[in-house]
Amino acid sequence: NAGVTQTPKFQVLKTGQSMTLQCAQDMNHNSMYWYRQDPGMGLRLIYYSASEGTTDKGEVPNGYNVSRLNKREFSLRLESAAPSQTSVYFCASRGGSGGSQETQYFGPGTRLLVL
Amino acid sequence: EDQVTQSPEALRLQEGESSSLNCSYTVSGLRGLFWYRQDPGKGPEFLFTLYSAGEEKEKERLKATLTKKESFLHITAPKPEDSATYLCAVQAGSNTGKLIFGQGTTLQVKP
Numbered sequence: 001n002a003g004v005t006q007t008p009k010f011q012v013l014k015t016g017q018s019m020t021l022q023c024a025q026d027m028n029h030n031s032m033y034w035y036r037q038d039p040g041m042g043l044r045l046i047y048y049s050a051s052e053g054t055t056d057k058g059e060v061p062n063g064y065n066v067s068r069l070n071k072r073e074f075s076l077r078l079e080s081a082a083p084s085q086t087s088v089y090f091c092a093s094r095g096g097s098g099g100s101q102e103t104q105y106f107g108p109g110t111r112l113l114v115l
Numbered sequence: 116e117d118q119v120t121q122s123p124e125a126l127r128l129q130e131g132e133s134s135s136l137n138c139s140y141t142v143s144g145l146r147g148l149f150w151y152r153q154d155p156g157k158g159p160e161f162l163f164t165l166y167s168a169g170e171e172k173e174k175e176r177l178k179a180t181l182t183k184k185e186s187f188l189h190i191t192a193p194k195p196e197d198s199a200t201y202l203c204a205v206q207a208g209s210n211t212g213k214l215i216f217g218q219g220t221t222l223q224v225k226p
Contacts (some may be wrong), residue, residue, distance in 0.1 A: 106158035
């Protein structure tokens, strides 16, 4: 049981390049989330998928797109990377609503540097 | 506007010196308050969930408490391995699971 996995672990891009960050969970969770973490800013929600087949914007969605490929996988795409997108990206998943299912579990992160 | 503020930003303790971390929040309709621990270069690791004022949870040297305006993470007789950044987050209102995080408190425990 690996929990939440993310690939790649680290990536360097040039301004204008595109890339997709991959996230998968093996906990049969319904909801999945993408956050970015910047120094002094805390974790901020980019996009989320409350259930398979749905996606919604979070606090900082500009410059990103997402795809909920199936129940297990939720990808984040940067179409034209900008230096302001240099950050650490975390994926998380949650079982559902009510009690312990409300807890989000996080992946190890992807460190992205845009030059 | 929903908001979470953690204090202090950084805390240095000697091994065995107990202290508390604060998480103040303003939110419409609290569904839950979460504490996470984050080690350098790692993802946040879940510690506790608190749902209503007066609730308390304990795990080893950590104890989390909740009032209507704030939560405290009490660390009793800390050890160097407790050194980490502690994150507080709230879930408000709807059932989407959206979390609002504070900026974290970085704890260093010296032997």
